[in-house]
Amino acid sequence: MSTATLTSQASAAASTQSAEGEFNDKLRRKARFRRRFGLFGTYAALIIITVIMVFPLLVVIFVSFTPNAITETWPPKLIPSAFTLSNYTSLFQRLPIAREMLNTLVFAGAVTIISVFFDSLAAYGLSRIEFKGRGVILNILIATMMIPAMALLIPVYKLLANMGLVNSYWGIIIPRMADVGGIFLLRQFFVSIPKDLDAAARIDGAGEFRIFLQIILPNAVPAILTVGMFNLMGNWNDLLWPLIMTSKPETRTITAGLAMLTGHGSSVTPYGVVMAGALVSALPLVIVFFFIQKRFVEGIAMTGMK
Structure with missing residues (x-):
């Protein structure tokens, strides 16, 4: 070449x-x-x-520091020309905030603890114990979620009234002591835990309750915190049920108290005071979520995974 x-x-x-x-x-x-x-x-x-x-939260914050005379002007201003703390002062003068916050803490906290305990027990039985009719029970529980809460409101109220539990802590706590949504969520998480751990514990002589406490619960902390957070938020922000079951300031929750700010024969709603109350009410939830947000997101992400 x-x-x-x-x-x-x-x-x-x-x-x-x-x-x-x-x-x-x-x-x-x-x-x-x-x-x-x-x-x-x-x-x-x-x-x-x-x-x-974030925009609605910013509006709430700005309005809570805005004089009522400015909030009633039209067109509304996103950033007001003046700021004041009078709304917060008026809030604490109109409502027994400390007592209502304590009532809300007792109500939401007790419901969260009791509901998480019962939900986790039910979820353990439906996910780890083999028995006849387990699937039927699970389907029936899920089917009850289709029943509107308003359809049960009057029967539950009459039952509790006959028991003399109106205007009491137990009257607002007992109907919320278990939640089908929490049972289903925890059941899906428990299914993902290897059953070999149960078998090893039974070989060592552990009973079902010991397996539940020492094996299942420690491995299900993210899911338990998730269910607990849902329960805490739902009951802390609930208005209808506490408003129906409580008519005295001694047992009234913060949401029911804020509802009392609107009306009272006045045609003018103190929006600044209402927004100040909304911020005060939401602050504990923000603090709790700040500390458990990592586990909360982890529980949501891992639920149902196998």
Whole structure:
């Protein structure tokens, strides 16, 4: 083969490699552009969603520090021209906030602790113990979630009234001592725990309750905190049930107390005072969620995984 032929082949190979390199560089640039464009779109969407979610909270904060004379003006202003603490002063003058917060803590805290205990026991039986009719019981429990809560409101109230539990802590706690949603959530989490742990514990002579306390519960802390947080938030923010069952300040919760701020024969609603009360009411939940948010998200992510 002549030298000219070899030179031409080498030149052709070099040009081919150069073309391939340019093509690969072009593909990499396109992939980099698509990745950056995707990240930009993702962050833009997250920012927009965050603004939408945070905006109502900002409105509540601003209104709580705004004089009522300004909140009643039209058009409304997002950032008021004046700030005041009179709404918070008026809130503590109109309502026994300390007593209502204590009532709410007793109500929501007791319901959370008792409900988590009973829900976890039921979930353990439905997920770890083999017995005839287990699936039927689970389906019946899930079917009860389809019954509207309003349909049970009057019968439950009459039952508790006949028992003399109106205007008492037990009257608002007893109907919330178990929750089907919590049972189902914990059951799905318990299923993901290996049953070999149960078998090993039974070989060592452990009973069902010991297995539940020493094996299942320690491995289900994220799910238990998740169910507990749902119960705490739901009952802390509940208005209808405490408003129906309590008519005295001694047992009234904070949400029922805030509902008393609207009305009272006045045609003007003190929005600043109401928003101040809403912030005071939400503050304990924010603090609790701040400390358990990592486990809360973990419990949501892991529920149902096998």
